[in-house]
Amino acid sequence: MQTHRVGNALAAFSFMLWGLLPLYYQFLPQANINDLLALRIIFSVPFMFAVMVILRRRMPSLATLWQDKRSLLMSALAGLIMCVSWYAFTWAMTHDQVLAASLGFFINPLFAITLGVLFLKEKLTLAQKAAVVLATMGIAYQVWYYGELPWISLIMGSFFALYGLCKKFIRYDALTSVTLEAALLAPIALAYVLITGFMGTSTALASDSNTLMLYIGSAPITLAPLIFFALAISRTSLTMVGLMQYIEPTLQFLLAVFLFGEMFDEVKAISFGFIWLGLILCSLEAISKMFHRPVRPA
Template sequence: MRSHRAGNALAAFSFVLWGILPLYYQFLPQANIDELLAMRIIFSVPVMLIVIAILRRPFPSLHTIWADKRSLVATTIAAAIMCISWYAFTWAITHDQVLAASLGFFINPLFAIALGVLFLKERLSHAQSAAVVLAIAGIGYQVWHYGELPWISLIMGSFFALYGLCKKYIRYDALTSVTLEAAILAPFALCFIIAQGISGNSVALLSGLSTLFLYIGSAPVTLAPLIFFALAINRTSLTMVGLMQYIEPTLQFLLAVFLFGEVFDEVKAISFSLIWLGLFLCTLEALQGIYKNKYVHAEQSGV
């Protein structure tokens, strides 16, 4: 029971950290997104190795990693997909589009549901079916009024869901896979940063130490919630994790509207409300499932 509570607390804390992440990027307005992503990749490797050492987790040998080629290929694909998702997210929160980032994370579970049906042969419940329809209606309402798709939100939501799907095919543990993702991309990122420095076009390297440290700091600040999440995942249920994941986009939504002053007009209010309604139905269904499981367990235990 104590372990379960600790898992819930760690999961909630990880989503809070993700939710307030836009605050850090306010120090990097109009950042060079290419360099920011490259710096994050490069410095993620030493950060993750330090974390693994501190937690005293065994890191598999290169022979063990190479022996599981299916996981290695899936990890490589996951790394590329995460790059696209993080690129869109970083662009949004450094270009006054935190609401778009929030919307992307709100619709991510619905993309995950759709991918589960398409690739994992999962069946939609009535609540999930309604949520998907409501999300399509919400996005469609924005398109009808604005005349364009919310591309940043859709890219974030869909690619993060694809990243989760890839994780289903990786047999390495969570910390190992995250470290490998960065290590696979690090040589390309390092070559890019060196080329930028030689050409004299590097913002990170040529704008002073404070800017450089902010670019480097993007690695630990984005990895911290991921590490807490990895520690939580084996200590709590996936259902609880699913319910708590809405902490992140909710905090980002509140920051966008009340701190950053982004426009939340009637069109966005209706669009978000339709998506929130679908998520509310899924949440009710999940809570009902938790209650039923506890009731069945109590009956079987003779309580």
């Protein structure tokens, strides 16, 4: 019981940190997203190595990693997919589109449900079917009214769901796979930084020291929640994690509307309403299952 309480607290804390990330990016308005992505990847590697040494007292051997080539390949693919999702997220954070990021994370579970059906042969419950239909209606309403798709939200939600699907096929532990994802992409990111630095086209390297440190700081500031999440996942149930994941987009939604003053008009209210209704149905179903588990005979 004590372990579950610790796990729940760690999970809630990780989602709170993710939800408060928009506050950090307010110090980097109109940031060069390519520079930001490259520096985040590069500095993620030493940061994750340090975390693994502190928490594990050792690093996994290269021979052990090489033995599982499928996991190695899937880690590289997961890293590439995460780059797309993170690129969209960062663009939203630095271009006054926090509400779009919030929508992306609200619809992510529904993309995950769909991928589970398509690739993992999972069966949809009645509540999940209703949630997918309601989310489709919410997005369709925005498209009908605005005449365009909410691309940033859709890219974030779908690619983060694809990232989660890749994780299903990786047998390394969470910290090792996250470290590998950055390490495998680091040479490309380093080459980009060196080339743009040499050509004098790097916004980050040409900025003042405080701004440069903010670029570099995006690595630990975005990885810290992931570490707490990795520590939580083995200490609590996936059901609780699934319910608490809505802390993140809820905080981002509140920041966008009440602190950053982003427009939340009637169209978005109706669109979000459809999606929230679907998520409420899924959450109520999950809670019902938690409290009505069959008792196993002794």
